[in-house]
Amino acid sequence: MNYLPRNKSRNALLKPISLLIGLFILGVVIFSFFDGALIQAVTPVWLSENVASKKFAGFFSYFHSQGALIAENESLKERIASLELSERARSGEVINVLGRQAEAEGVAATVLSAPPQSPYDTLVIDAGSSDSVGVGESVYLPEGVLLGQVSQVFGSSAKVSLFTTPDMKTTAVLERHAVPVTLDGAGGGNFRIVVPRETEVEVGDRILSADVFSHYMAVVEEVIMQPTDSFKEVLARSPVNVFSIHQVLIRP
């Protein structure tokens, strides 16, 4: 029997496509079992990369002293802001009334990989279940900025989803009038918030976590509103550069 050439070419494509789909399914099954092992295998490479980058950073900082000073200034500002907030939260009677205790010290961890290595806005840290890290625990900068949550835990490493991960929704509070808002992760350390047009928001306003400790989470960068809109869009960014995080604290 003779077939049309068009049908022949379609049949010729079916075989490789079904092979590729089979490879995909097999790969998903195998890789989902060995994800921890692969991260464990890559960890020494990331650690040596960290050591090398620190050495080179020290070498280049000699030539970039102005940039280093600006970065140090930013870091100190963040620390002051978060200390102010935590002091305010601790000195208030709210915590005592609620019977809450001061925050635990937490587990310190080094960041093995961070954006822009990760296209998902995730961190890989060198603390895992052997360091009592659990899924859902909060991740902070040593300066006190709330960054994200532990999403996956392995033996001696864990994955952290930043709150800026696209489509991640987080409840927070606009500091100006203590307005509760929902932060929509927009990737790359950015957030998007939609609030009613009557809500007073200005560039530079701080956004805090919705818990009693009021951790610093984001700062308002831009407010977009058309005259006909009943809502306004607020663009905020994380107060830290998510591309240069080196150490974090994990607290339950």
Place this chain on the structure above:
Amino acid sequence: MRYRVLITFIIFAAIILLPYWIYLPLLLLAILYFPLFWEGILLGLVIDVLYGPSFSLAPHSLPHYALYALLAVCLTLPVRKHLRTYA
């Protein structure tokens, strides 16, 4: 063949060490350049394992970059037949 293996290792190293805006275009170029670059699907899986959330075969938790690589390799199959290059 050796060239293909070498490129696969280079992309793998880039996934571990370099920013995504370097290794993702490299991966796409490799898929376009090599015929039936099935290694791209495995490299996509490596990206998902190292950086993405946990995944499975359930429709809502499929590994994104492996899926994109699969689609790209499948789409290049019919397109490649119509491509002509002149030395």
